[in-house]
């Protein structure tokens with residue numbers, strides 16, 4: 001190979017090879033065969049579509065990548081097994097300086113092949129993947145930022161309708177003039193020199209800038225870390241992803257936390273805003289007064305009530321005197337029939353019995369006599385002056401039973417808001433269940449169970465005290 005063939009007369013360009021154009025795939029394959037037979041080895045063919053027989057024609061051999069990957073994988077087996085053998089086994093005799101960590105676990109051997117397969121497998125997979133990926137790059141001489149072929153305008157048709165054979169100048173058989181002659185003989189319709197601009201091989205300037213910037217930015221974290229070493233900083237740490245690691249905590253209905261040097265959350269020092277007067281939370285309007293309060297819809301008291309109605313209900317433990325001192329109750333406000341949304345049937349009564357036994361029987365007893373276990377215990381304690389207790393009223397008490405004096409709306413109100421010393425069950429029992437309990441209380445009263453010792457001969461039915469009556 002003569003020196004003048006590879007170095008061009010042009011100052012800054014280098015001859016890369018000769019590019020021969022063909023008009024159809026058959027002549028390309030033919031030319032490739034002839035080139036290979038002529039002894040050329042460093043060549044490549046370009047066509048817009050895959051051409052059958054082109055690979056053997058230009059003498060493309062099978063890639064050696066699989067063998068590279070195989071050898072790396074075998075190396076990985078040695079590495080993976082060896083690492084585990086070394087770290088686990090009693091290898092101190094082998095290398096006293098690095099004795100490993102020989103743990104005897106459950107009498108198992110220090111080294112056992114089955115137990116070490118998974119890690120070995122993972123090492124094989126990891127290193128083979130890297131070998132494949134980087135091996136492919138290296139074998140293809142990548143990355144290649146520019147190919148001198150793209151400077152030839154004719155070559156653009158390689159993706160369209162023309163076929164090309166490129167013989168590289170580095171081929172031992174290559175000779176600028178004789179190779180061109182041969183190409184003409186093989187039927188090439190046009191031959192072009194492929195030249196590389198020697199100033200051209202560098203990275204594009206924008207890419208160089210990006211790489212440079214990236215490299216500079218890489219120094220930033222170490223610089224910041226170095227600067228912060230041994231520095232005292234009172235400011236809180238930068239917390240890029242706070243998750244819920246740090247958040248202000250406020251308890252509802254309390255003053256805001258006293259944060260040193262910081263203002264409370266709201267100017268009035270509260271931790272939360274008081275709801276606007278008269279506001280109702282979404283879905284809680286409960287406009288149907290009969291359903292939710294047992295009080296007639298749109299009811300207006302006939303006489304102006306001077307006392308605050310709310311004070312009728314005292315909290316548990318308020319003295320009876322206080323409670324009875326409050327003005328008499330307006331019985332007209334309560335509904336005497338069940339509200340429109342409630343149908344009294346066996347299902348409702350069953351539900352009512354279930355709820356009554358859960359919530360009410362502890363005090364009022366299963367039969368409503370007022371002899372529930374809590375009541376019994378409280379009375380026993382009260383007898384020894386260890387407690388004060390107002391007997392849970394018998395639900396068969398003539399007044400409680402009287403539909404005129406204690407309409408269903410009022411029983412509902414008793415469950416909802418409590419009465420005198422009985423606490424409210426509004427929070428525990430939803431309104432539908434409260435109505436079910438009212439229905440069951442009425443059913444209990446209908447059965448006519450008497451308080452113990454008060455049974456009279458004229459009674460229709462008598463249920464044993466403490467038994468569970470069914471509606």
Ligand code: HEC
Pocket residue numbers: 356359360361362363364374390391392393395400406411414415419420421422423425437441
């Ligand atoms: C912790 C015990 C206790 C529980 C539980 C309890 N009550 Fe009472 N209940 C009482 C006491 C005590 C009274 C008497 C209140 C008074 O007059 O001071 C009473 C009174 C009543 C009255 C009569 C109110 C009146 O004077 O008109 C009714 C009706 C009533 N309870 C129904 C119920 C129903 C229904 C339940 C279940 C949701 C229930 N109670 C759960 C203790 C309880």
